[in-house]
Amino acid sequence: MSTTICYLNTWKRFVNEGVLDSARLNKRIMESWYRCKKEQVNPYLNKGQLVLSGDLLNIQREKNAQLMDVATPHLARMNPAIREAGMMALLVDADGYVLSLSGNDQTLHEACKINFVEGVRWTETEVGTNAIGTALQTGEGIMINGTEHYSIASHNWSCAAMPIFNEDGQILGVIDVSCPVDRSHPFMLGMVASISYTIERELSKRSSKKELALIQQSIELAETYHNQSFVVCNQKEVVISASKPIRSKVPQSIGMSLNELLLNGYQIEAETLLPFNEDNTVMGKCLFLSEKTQVNPNRFFTASSSKPFYFNGEVGVSKSFQDTLKRIKLVAPTDSSVCITGETGSGKELVARAIHENSPRKNGPFIALNCGSLPKDLMESELFGYVEGAFTGAKRQGYKGKFEQANHGTIFLDEIGEMPSSMQVALLRVLQERKVVPIGGTKEIPLDIRIITATHRNLADLVYEGIFRKDLFYRLNVYPISVPPLRERKEDLPYLVRYFCQKNNWNIPFADELLNRLKNYYWPGNIRELVNTMERMYILLSDEQVDIDELLNLLFPSETIQNSGRQSIGQFNEVDDTAPELNIREKIQRDLMLEALQKTKGNVTAAAKFLNIPRSTFYKRLQKFGL
Numbered sequence: 001m002s003t004t005i006c007y008l009n010t011w012k013r014f015v016n017e018g019v020l021d022s023a024r025l026n027k028r029i030m031e032s033w034y035r036c037k038k039e040q041v042n043p044y045l046n047k048g049q050l051v052l053s054g055d056l057l058n059i060q061r062e063k064n065a066q067l068m069d070v071a072t073p074h075l076a077r078m079n080p081a082i083r084e085a086g087m088m089a090l091l092v093d094a095d096g097y098v099l100s101l102s103g104n105d106q107t108l109h110e111a112c113k114i115n116f117v118e119g120v121r122w123t124e125t126e127v128g129t130n131a132i133g134t135a136l137q138t139g140e141g142i143m144i145n146g147t148e149h150y151s152i153a154s155h156n157w158s159c160a161a162m163p164i165f166n167e168d169g170q171i172l173g174v175i176d177v178s179c180p181v182d183r184s185h186p187f188m189l190g191m192v193a194s195i196s197y198t199i200e201r202e203l204s205k206r207s208s209k210k211e212l213a214l215i216q217q218s219i220e221l222a223e224t225y226h227n228q229s230f231v232v233c234n235q236k237e238v239v240i241s242a243s244k245p246i247r248s249k250v251p252q253s254i255g256m257s258l259n260e261l262l263l264n265g266y267q268i269e270a271e272t273l274l275p276f277n278e279d280n281t282v283m284g285k286c287l288f289l290s291e292k293t294q295v296n297p298n299r300f301f302t303a304s305s306s307k308p309f310y311f312n313g314e315v316g317v318s319k320s321f322q323d324t325l326k327r328i329k330l331v332a333p334t335d336s337s338v339c340i341t342g343e344t345g346s347g348k349e350l351v352a353r354a355i356h357e358n359s360p361r362k363n364g365p366f367i368a369l370n371c372g373s374l375p376k377d378l379m380e381s382e383l384f385g386y387v388e389g390a391f392t393g394a395k396r397q398g399y400k401g402k403f404e405q406a407n408h409g410t411i412f413l414d415e416i417g418e419m420p421s422s423m424q425v426a427l428l429r430v431l432q433e434r435k436v437v438p439i440g441g442t443k444e445i446p447l448d449i450r451i452i453t454a455t456h457r458n459l460a461d462l463v464y465e466g467i468f469r470k471d472l473f474y475r476l477n478v479y480p481i482s483v484p485p486l487r488e489r490k491e492d493l494p495y496l497v498r499y500f501c502q503k504n505n506w507n508i509p510f511a512d513e514l515l516n517r518l519k520n521y522y523w524p525g526n527i528r529e530l531v532n533t534m535e536r537m538y539i540l541l542s543d544e545q546v547d548i549d550e551l552l553n554l555l556f557p558s559e560t561i562q563n564s565g566r567q568s569i570g571q572f573n574e575v576d577d578t579a580p581e582l583n584i585r586e587k588i589q590r591d592l593m594l595e596a597l598q599k600t601k602g603n604v605t606a607a608a609k610f611l612n613i614p615r616s617t618f619y620k621r622l623q624k625f626g627l
Contacts, residue, residue: 008147028134028140029144036150041128042151045153047153049126061099067173070199071100083105086104087107088104089176107178131178132174158188160191230242234283249265267317268289274286309328311325313350328351337431339455339481341612353366364410366410384438385438401436407448428475434446493519500531
């Protein structure tokens with residue numbers, strides 16, 4: 001009892017004053033308390049906050065199916081002893097989620113009061129110092145009693161936990177035994193250590209058996225497909241076998257990661273999962289390859305060149321985006337003007353930066369300006385700059401415009417289709433003379449710049465309508481590059497999802513149902529909308545107790561034409577007889593709009609983006625054509 005009081009007083013002083021007597025606590029617990037203080041964990045938290053339920057818990061269990069399969073029999077064997085001792089045993093995954101829980105009924109009932117249940121996330125960040133979270137944090141077994149826990153939720157509990165490692169030294173999960181503090185016993189730590197070691201040995205044996213079976217199967221495949229290019233990879237995507245054509249070109253292919261091998265000029269043509277006969281789980285896969293330009297998130301190589309091409313993003317595997325990358329690679333070493341077209345959010349600026357970063361100008365400045373975001377009266381000074389005293393409010397030293405800032409580098413003019421006519425004339429003069437005169441100045445400043453432009457609009461249509469100068473269009477449109485919308489590169493979605501999860505440290509469990517919904521969605525906002533959706537998903541999973549159906553409804557609210565006097569989707573094939581007579585051009589526009597509305601199921605925003613016209617224009621034409 002005196003020890004408990006001592007620890008309680010130590011805890012109170014640390015929580016209130018931040019002062020800790022290092023002689024009072026175990027070193028690992030002391031370090032954990034400091035981590036919790038730094039992460040601003042609430043010491044007065046009285047229960048777990050993040051609990052997965054329903055489908056989300058099943059998703060987490062599916063991710064850890066092998067761990068559960070191996071651990072469950074061992075937990076079942078020790079359950080009678082655990083129940084009799086008034087304790088409970090937990091299997092926890094590497095993310096800190098409780099996958100299974102069993103033991104004494106009364107103890108389980110008490111655990112429910114603090115949300116210590118299946119599906120709860122019991123990490124240091126969530127609930128402060130505790131055996132599970134601290135074992136995950138340190139990679140060591142630990143026992144924590146009573147007020148050694150950081151948050152009051154666990155002050156009446158005693159817990160012992162031991163990590164479970166795979167052959168590569170990565171933590172797969174944790175075995176934990178917990179009980180009310182008055183039932184605590186030192187053997188708890190020895191018990192979890194014994195079970196953890198047993199599970200690790202069995203996982204290792206299974207892994208070895210699968211590897212041997214995989215090698216045997218790869219030998220049989222080699223005899224069948226001896227003249228074809230294929231590799232066999234284990235579950236870690238390490239190449240354990242390669243056909244003769246692969247080995248001839250890449251002698252060191254065995255032992256390479258799959259991604260590393262693909263950088264040698266290959267792409268995946270077909271993929272076959274290889275099941276383990278004993279339990280029908282996947283032990284590896286066979287991939288048939290063909291030679292082609294290769295990519296990874298930062299570079300790709302062509303068969304004709306070993307020079308890397310850098311791209312600061314995820315390129316995926318879709319043919320449409322690979323074609324775009326090829327066009328970027330061809331134009332990057334030149335000084336030609338490039339016009340990038342693509343829908344909003346499809347990554348036009350990323351493409352412009354890739355051109356710059358792979359060009360001889362890569363050590364020079366990259367200056368970007370959105371022509372659609374600047375008021376007309378500010379655009380001239382922003383582009384050309386001004387001298388001291390040029391106008392009221394001018395800076396004392398004057399101002400270097402974007403063109404001068406971009407000297408010896410690249411200037412990127414986004415949304416060039418929004419540039420007013422007066423500025424189009426000025427831009428044309430700069431392109432012709434490669435000189436600029438600041439506002440209020442008389443001295444010409446020579447320019448050594450490359451110009452890249454981008455637009456979500458059809459510049460040829462703007463020229464036809466008299467909105468954009470024809471001579472400027474031909475000056476800018478030397479080398480057009482089209483960035484495909486996300487709906488035309490759906491096969492890249494898993495790669496993009498993985499890339500943004502890693503980049504933003506988002507731990508999001510993706511079930512097949514969720515991935516299918518992502519693939520079936522139209523994505524009018526393209527990659528920008530995908531990132532926003534993933535961020536929303538991350539927030540919902542962290543702070544909301546939602547099942548998969550609720551999550552999907554929150555992520556993908558329907559946005560269709562409301563019944564406010566307009567026609568329903570099924571009526572778009574019908575044309576209003578009272579509509580004014582249309583000329584040939586207007587009839588074509590109307591038919592294209594009808595087709596777009598059909599394809600997007602009445603989603604006006606998506607239909608406007610499909611036709612690459614502003615939504616306001618789309619609405620005006622709806623009214624004009626009587627739709």
